[in-house]
Amino acid sequence: MAKARIIEDTAAALGHAREVDGQTLAEAMPRLIVAARRTAATVLHGLHGRRRAGPGENFWQYRRFTSGEPARRIDWRRSARDQYLYVREREWEVSHTVWLWVDRSRSMWFGSNLAGDAKIERAVVLSLGLAEILVDGGERVGLLGLTRPLANRRVIPIFADAMRIKPEDEGFAPSADIGARSEVVLFGDFLAPVDETIAQLNRLASRAARGHIIMIADPIEEVFPFSGRTEFRDPESGLKFIAGRAQDYREAYAERLAAHRAAITAHAKMLGWTLAIHRSDRPASEPLLALHARIGSLEAGAA
Structure with a gap:
């Protein structure tokens, strides 16, 4: 998936970055499962539940x-x-389905020394943690393109195994299984060209699904701390760009990144979707708390 040209694709500066591959993601999965369970427990501890009045037996x-x-x-x-x-x-007992999608393209495998996790690792923790929270609340959860919807208490290891088997993808998964009462939650960096992202969002929205976008950013992508002679590399194609004075690009980079995000945010708003930016150096519990409130709010409005 081609990425937006932001100083040769917001590439990682050599010496300031690390990348993981499919093998190391599989190796890291036990640690990510533990982190996801801990994050989910933290969020669940602070919640008052998702129950509301309606048809049911309890x-x-x-x-x-x-x-x-x-x-x-x-x-x-x-x-x-x-x-x-x-x-x-x-108690209302009609559950609905929430579909999760984790961007596993090459740019997500980047993590700077300013963050504890690569972006893909944070996306995995967020998706697994959210799955456990939703299943605990009685919802059915599926991974787009990887699993069917589940209401299984073993949802974390099941989803982790699915991502182990297929550690990379080339874009949004097929949306054929998304139903009218479903919601989708997308975890990614969303650095692909705006028109490509908009086209895929429209395809998902055409399935009558409500949606939530979590745009994951490494702090180095936010602050652009580079100066002097710096080599940048596109994680998708491997192309390199050498800046003699990297600081001269800082302002143009910030403007282009802001414009890129503003375009996606505006389109998400037009679709009635929510969007939040999550920096990978921030606690994973923050976006999960917000997602819980948003999903619950939309669900109540649909009932």
Whole structure:
């Protein structure tokens, strides 16, 4: 997948970067699974649950009877203990499907010495952590192009194995299985040309899916700390670019990166999707907390 030309593709400066490959991702997977479980536990500890009233079999809560409701809904045993009438509410049990996609193209395998993880490693932790959180909340979760939707408590090792088997991809996975009640969450750096990204977002949105984009950035891509003679390399093609005075490119780079992100953000907003930028030196729990709130909000609005 060709990447946007931002100083020869926002390439990594040699001596400031490391890359991982499919083999080392497989080797790193046990560590990433532990990190994902720890992150999910942190998020779940601070949540109050996703339950809400609706059709189902399990008791949720009592609430005050509202004038105009059918009298058959009154719980007379509970009402007899108080001066008010109460209705027994059941928990909403209709789950919907959330599809996850992790960008595994070559630019995601970059990580600078300013971050603890390569971008692909952070994307894996976020996707596995979110899968566990959603399954814990009663949702069905699938990896686009890799697995069917699951509500299995072993979702983390199942998804990890799927990504081990296929450590790289060439773009957004097929969207044929996405249904009208589904949501998609995309984890990637989104450095591909804007028109290419927009076309793929439109293809997903045409399946009537709501969506959330997590744009993962290495801190070195944000601050562009280079100066003096610096060699940049395109992680996709291997092409190299030598800047005699790298600092002379800083302003143009920042402007182009901002314009690139603004175009994708505007299109996501037009589709009714959400977008957040996550730096890989920040805690993984931050975007997961935000995603939990967004997915829950959209789901409630659709019910």
